[in-house]
Amino acid sequence: xxxxxxxxxxxxxxxxxxxxxxxxxxxxxxxxxxxxxxxxxxxxxxxxxxxxxxxxxxxxxxxxxxxxxxxxxxxxxxxxxxxxxxxxxxxxxxxxxxxxxxxxxxxxxxxxxxxxxxxxxxxxxxxxxxxxxxxxxxxxxxxxxxxxxxxxxxxxxxxxxxxxxxxxxxxxxxxxxxxxxxxxxxxxxxxxxxxxxxxxxxxxxxxxxxxxxxxxxxxxxxxxxxxxxxxxxxxxxxxxxxxxxxxxxxxxxxxxxxxxxxxxxxxxxxxxxxxxxxxxxxxxxxxxxxxxxxxxxxxxxxxxxx
Amino acid sequence: xxxxxxxxxxxxxxxxxxxxxxxxxxxxxxxxxxxxxxxxxxxxxxxxxxxxxxxxxxxxxxxxxxxxxxxxxxxxxxxxxxxxxxxxxxxxxxxxxxxxxxxxxxxxxxxxxxxxxxxxxxxxxxxxxxxxxxxxxxxxxxxxxxxxxxxxxxxxxxxxxxxxxxxxxxxxxxxxxxxxxxxxxxxxxxxxxxxxxxxxxxxxxxxxxxxxxxxxxxxxxxxxxxxxxxxxxxxxxxxxxxxxxxxxxxxxxxxxxxxxxxxxxxxxxxxxxxxxxxxxxxxxxxxxxxxxxxxxxxxxxxxxxxxxxxxxxxxxxxxxxxxxxxxxxxxxxxxxxxxxxxxxxxxxxxxxxxxxxxxxxxxxxxxxxxxxxxxxxxxxx
Numbered sequence: 001x002x003x004x005x006x007x008x009x010x011x012x013x014x015x016x017x018x019x020x021x022x023x024x025x026x027x028x029x030x031x032x033x034x035x036x037x038x039x040x041x042x043x044x045x046x047x048x049x050x051x052x053x054x055x056x057x058x059x060x061x062x063x064x065x066x067x068x069x070x071x072x073x074x075x076x077x078x079x080x081x082x083x084x085x086x087x088x089x090x091x092x093x094x095x096x097x098x099x100x101x102x103x104x105x106x107x108x109x110x111x112x113x114x115x116x117x118x119x120x121x122x123x124x125x126x127x128x129x130x131x132x133x134x135x136x137x138x139x140x141x142x143x144x145x146x147x148x149x150x151x152x153x154x155x156x157x158x159x160x161x162x163x164x165x166x167x168x169x170x171x172x173x174x175x176x177x178x179x180x181x182x183x184x185x186x187x188x189x190x191x192x193x194x195x196x197x198x199x200x201x202x203x204x205x206x207x208x209x210x211x212x213x214x215x216x217x218x219x220x221x222x223x224x225x226x227x228x229x230x231x232x233x234x235x236x237x238x239x240x241x242x243x244x245x246x247x248x249x250x251x252x253x254x255x256x257x258x259x260x261x262x263x264x265x266x267x268x269x270x271x272x273x274x275x276x277x278x279x280x281x282x283x284x285x286x287x288x289x290x291x292x293x294x295x296x297x298x299x300x301x302x303x304x305x306x
Numbered sequence: 307x308x309x310x311x312x313x314x315x316x317x318x319x320x321x322x323x324x325x326x327x328x329x330x331x332x333x334x335x336x337x338x339x340x341x342x343x344x345x346x347x348x349x350x351x352x353x354x355x356x357x358x359x360x361x362x363x364x365x366x367x368x369x370x371x372x373x374x375x376x377x378x379x380x381x382x383x384x385x386x387x388x389x390x391x392x393x394x395x396x397x398x399x400x401x402x403x404x405x406x407x408x409x410x411x412x413x414x415x416x417x418x419x420x421x422x423x424x425x426x427x428x429x430x431x432x433x434x435x436x437x438x439x440x441x442x443x444x445x446x447x448x449x450x451x452x453x454x455x456x457x458x459x460x461x462x463x464x465x466x467x468x469x470x471x472x473x474x475x476x477x478x479x480x481x482x483x484x485x486x487x488x489x490x491x492x493x494x495x496x497x498x499x500x501x502x503x504x505x506x507x508x509x510x511x512x513x514x515x516x517x518x519x520x521x522x523x524x525x526x527x528x529x530x531x532x533x534x535x536x537x538x539x540x541x542x543x544x545x546x547x548x549x550x551x552x553x554x555x556x557x558x559x560x561x562x563x564x565x566x567x568x569x570x571x572x573x574x575x576x577x578x579x580x581x582x583x584x585x586x587x588x589x590x591x592x593x594x595x596x597x598x599x600x601x602x603x604x605x606x607x608x609x610x611x612x613x614x615x616x617x618x619x620x621x622x623x624x625x626x627x628x629x630x631x632x633x634x635x636x637x638x639x640x641x642x643x644x645x646x647x648x649x650x651x652x653x654x655x656x657x658x659x660x661x662x663x664x665x666x667x668x669x670x671x672x673x674x675x676x677x678x679x680x681x682x683x684x685x686x687x
Contacts, residue, residue, distance in 0.1 A: 033402075033456070080656070090659035093400050093456055097607055098656040105648030112643045113350050219597035223460050230457060270472035277461045281447075284458075288451045 002135050003255050007208075009138070011247035012240075013145035014204045018225035019232060019239045020152050021196030025078075026234060027156065028189025029169040029182075029296045033096030034081050035197050036222025037103030038074045042198025043205040044107045044214060045073035048114065050124045050206075059128035063140055067199055074198020075191045077103070082190040086183055089300035104217040111214040123211040130207055139207035141199075148196065153236040165189055169294030172301045182301045200225070224250070227280045233292045246276040321672035328614040331664040335612065336626070339654030340364075346649055347642065354641045363633035363647060373632055375511025379588050381628035382520035383408075386579025387606025388624050389524075389531050390441075390572045392615035396535055397568040398548025403444055403459025404576040405603025406466035411437040411577030412591055412600070413470040415584050419500030420482045420491050426502045426585050430523075433581030434574045440466055441573015445566035455569065463599055474593035489590035502585045520582040525621055527575065532617040544568050576603065608651055611658040627651055 018035055025032035032038075049069035053062050077099065084095040111120040129140045156162040167175035168185040176182050204221050205212045228246050232239030253272035320326045340360070347359035367377050387404045394401035401407075414436035418429040444458035474482050474490060484491045493501050494515065502518040511517045535541040546554040547564045555561050579602065584591065609627055613619030634647020 084656070084659050088660050088663055090662075093402070094607075094611060095656065095659040097402065097604070098652055098659060101604060101608070102649065102652035102656060105645045105652055108645040109346070109350070109643055109649055112645070118639055118643065216597040220464055220599075223464065226457070227461060268472055268475075268477065270468040270475075274465050274468040277465045281458065281461050281465075284453050285447070285451055288453050 004251055006137055007251035007254050008244070008247045009142060010203075010207055011250045012243045013139075013141045014200050014221060015225050015228045015246055016240050016243035017141075017145055017148060017196050017203060018200035018222060019228040019243060020148065020236060021193035021200065022226055022229040023193075023232075023234050023236065023239060024152070024156075024165070024196070025189045025193035026229070026297050027169045027294055028165045028186045029172060029294060029299070029301065030082070030085055030186050030190050031092045031096065031298045032078070032081065032190065032193050032197075033093050033226070034078070034099035034103075035193070035225055036218060036220070037096075037100040038077050038194055038197035039201030039204060039218045039222045039225075040103040040107045040214070041077045041201070042070040042074035043201035043212070043218060044110060044122075045198070046070035046202035047122050047124050047205060047212065048110075050126075050128075051114075051122070062128040067144065067202065070198040070202040071195040072198070074196070074201065075194040078190050078194025078197065081194075082187050085300065086186050086190070089302070092298055092300075100222075104214075107214040107217065119213075120215050121211055121213040124206070126206050126210050139203075141203035141207060144199065145203070148199075149236060149240055156236060161188070166294075168301075169296055172296050173305075176301075176303065186301070197222070224276065227277065230293075231280045231283060233287075234294065235292070245279070249273075249275045249279075317672050321669050325616075327665045327668055328616065328619070328661075330668050331661040332612050332614065332619075332623070332658070334664050334668075335654050335657040335661060338657055339650050342653050343646065343650035347646060351641045354638075358638055358641050359646070362637050363630055363650070366633040366636035367629040369636075370512060371510065372512035372514050373636070375508070375514035375517040377625065377628045377632050378507075378511070378521045379514070379516040379518075379586060380631065381625045382524040382586070383579040383583035383588075383602050384605055384609055384624040384628055385521075385524035385528060385621055386582060387576050387602055388609030388613065388620040389528055389606075389617055390575035390579065390610075391606045392610035392613065392617060392620050393531055393535070393575060394568060394572040395610060395615040396548060397544040397564070398551075399445075399448070399455050399565070399568055399572070401441070401444075401459065401569065401572045401576075402456050402607065403441065403463055403573070404579075404606045405599040406459065406463035407437040407440040407573040407576035408580040408600050408603040408606075409463070409466045409470050410440040411580030412584050413474065414577065415581040416474070416482060416490050416591060419493055419497045419585065423497055424500060426500050429500050429585055430502075430578060430581040433577045433585075435577070437577015437580065438570045438574035441576065442566060442570040445569030448569070449562040449565040463603075467599055471593040471595075474591060480593075483593060484590075487590065488594060489592045492590055493585065493587050500585060501587055502582065516586050516588040518586040520586045523578075523582060524624075527578065528617045528621050531575070535617065576606065579606070605651070608655045611655055611661075614661070 018039060022032050022035050046066045046069055049066035050062060053065060081095055081099055084090040085092040108120045111122055131138050164180045165185050167180060168182050172182045201218055204218050224246060228242045229239060231242035249272055253269045256267060256269050256272055344355055344360050348355040367373055387408060390404045391401050411433035414432035415429045418424045418432040440462060443462055444455040447453045447458040448455045474480055476483060482490045502520050504518045507517045507519060508515050543559045544564050546559055547561045551561050605627060609620050609624040612623035630650060631647045634644040637644055637646060
């Protein structure tokens, strides 16, 4: 039971962080399909930062430095998407797909280069990130995640920035006509998604294991987060609940073999893995008529268009 | 004077030729991609970047018949997934689901081969049908529920992967799963009759068994797709829906039917790709890997983008991608890793997102001052 709780918490935080990132980007009008790639790059840089920290560094400084490294790396990588889709009006899904492909390849090259061997597996210590509360292990990303969830809600709905950001995703021409800089807002949206995606990538890799093989990237977690975002209808707290739902099934998949009661059910790991995807398709099918997707997402902003 | 006029008209003809602009833009993407790749090589190990890095990637493919065979064997399925993505692009849809359709196709081909022991063309047909089925789903969701095909396709990619792995592994007891190799049974051992015939191809390429007539099948499909898209009413209707759904509707074209048909055909093409790959025994399927979708599905996106979705161009772009990927595997592991080739391909695709920009530049360069005329007039790859 504790195992289930542990994994569910872990995945909830990851999926929520990344989905919130996607939300900021899409609310500003840019489809961010590159979340998967951003997670890989963020995770890689986070891991490298831990390794490069000096020997006697305190746990707190390791946590702060490595998470910042992941966030900055994610932002820089997302800037590539922003540049292509905002400045050059490139197709957003194509740019994002290219970045996903680039991320895995780049991560393997960097990881192998760092190792100086043919293995893309990096070892690291995650002691600074994990706390034990009795039988329950909690990692630092849980607190980061809750803070970011609240912050996201406040920023999106209670600040001027949030209002402007949302306006750019719904009707950029209208926003522009009242003096909002659409390009700037979209950059902000994509960069926030980069930072959250980067942290999310790290949260996926670090807490549960102490070595990661970058050959697998983040094994589709970014795409799962995309589903969480849609499932959550582009709203922070709904995304939180959607993340819990998805995380629960992903955790069940992980522990299906360990728990005797579940083993007798005879369901394989693959079946549990499939459920969140099928569920989100069913939900999508029923809610598509009143979908709350940002209206202008995916459309390059053209000042002159009518 | 005459000569100059002739040159002038040639330039303006080139500037208005879409085909020329596309090829030129793609060539620019490739050149910049290779240059950036060289920078990456230099960052890792500056001393060997050119001789042991770039040159190996560029030259290895032609170095031996065996290498050439590997290029061809990997290009055939890539052409198919490239056609799949390109076909959907032409009809206004983004088929990111090629990887899932490919996965289902692989299952169809391998099931018919290993379990049913059918001849290769029936296996290929099964691959095609299952791929078509997996392609039709996003089409149906798009046509009747107006859900973006990208989202549906991504979801069904993973559903397909888990489903296929579950069946092929079958808790280790599936008739398709070879406990000894932890992959599906090798067709070379258990289903020789289901292998795509080589017709002397493998002898030509250093006795590499995986070189078969698959490459010709792929080229054949490329020609068919080209004819359907540019020479038939059916293709015209599909493209019309892609350009402007409402205008097409107004002109009496059944847009719902066409969206579904486009995705179904795209899926079928991707499914055949998987068939060509596994029935040529290039590799076996590993049903234990549930963390990554088959890369060939996603590389199809690269092939299509580089070719600006042109079916014939896809043949060349696939050969090129396959070529530098093989080049990457020949890099000396002492200095570099083979993923450098993937980095270069991905960089090229990222640049392809800007190809509109390149095209306009080229056009401006040709029609405007026309200072330099000899912009890459080379062949197709």
